[in-house]
Amino acid sequence: MNYLRPKNLTELTRTLSDASAATQFVAGGTDVLVESRQPYFSKPQTLIDLSRVDELKSISETNGLIRIGAMATHSEIIAQPLIQRQAPLLAQACAEIGSQQIRNRGTLGGNICNASPCADTVPPLLALDAQVEVLNEQGLRRVAMQEFFVKPYQTVLQKNEVLTAVYFPPLPDGYGSAFYKLGRRKALAISRINMAAVLKTNHHGIIEEVRLAPGSVFPVWKRVAAAERFLTGKKITDQNFMQAGQITAQEMIKISGRRWSTPYKEPVVAALVKRVLLMAAGLEEQ
């Protein structure tokens, strides 16, 4: 087995020319090492360790966009004042991932590229209108977060491509946001359903802009355009938020059909949409 340890983007780009289906990129290791012990896992011929590539680690703000390097860990994102201030829903989501030990190693890029339908960082990034940056031999390109996922556990990344960073505009003043995670227990749980919302209201309590991104609800990640359209121009009330929840649940059934979990998920998705919108509006649930 070959082991490659590029130290910068130039070296990383060079390793991509030989990358194949038998190449395994290793970020924080928290998903891939679990996978590697499964019977179906085919042993890679080459391991590319991303942990020493300096450019992938930093968190910064340039030209009005926040950039988080793909190798930033959940703990680093939580601790970053820039994120706490300008994208608090992402910090909240990172804080609810796994355990301290997992957050210290697991990376944002790894969470996105693993492409689990319940990945906790994806709904906040969708609600933040994020783009991801992809590196291949030709150079860097950006892809909208909504276009990045093909199906559960599969992204648009080709064998010789790697995710290098995430970009999004900081939340402007007056925008509320929230992340809510429903797990089987409080800590160290994989999300059953998660939700992120960004909400802007005017001083009459009328919704000017809303972005709603649920996780584990649709087979491929997306925002709920129908619910967003319904809410825009409406007042922030329990009833309107509940109706947005019902629209989301109907959308889920329209796409996935009625499945074994639907009797549970239909009312729960609706209630969680209402809850996350109330949280984003800074209101308590009645």
Add this chain to the structure above:
Amino acid sequence: MITVSLTINKKEYTCEIDPQTTLLELLREHLGLTGTKRGCEIGECGACTVIMDGLTVNSCLVPAFQADGSDITTIEGIASNGKLHPVQEAFLEYDAVHCGFCTPGMVLSAVNLLDNNPQPSQEDIRRALAGNLCRCTGYQQIFDAVQAASKKMKSKR
């Protein structure tokens, strides 16, 4: 085979390993440091917790090559000069050890918490230890021990 050099409990080691080796395997199989326990191997139980460059990690999920150049503390490095760490003393005093399998990981998570947050609240303690499972004690004795160790360490400063 690849070469990995790292510091473990203030001692330097250089090892020739297969690239698929985990930090846990490096510690237990290559170096005989069996105080670090192998539990679930999927990052849920925390029995394999060690401190790596000041942060707790599940050593079962750290590829050994990522530990190259790092500074590791295992349970074998917590007592100094034959004297137990206040966290270890408190675990004994509060009956926070039953079968003992989770204890090394628990102690490392607790020591790391107190290093960063010398006077944690109950909530801080619960959060810091959420990645360490114990099937014997029901946790209360462990939380009490960590609180007691925090007080003891404060009075010594």
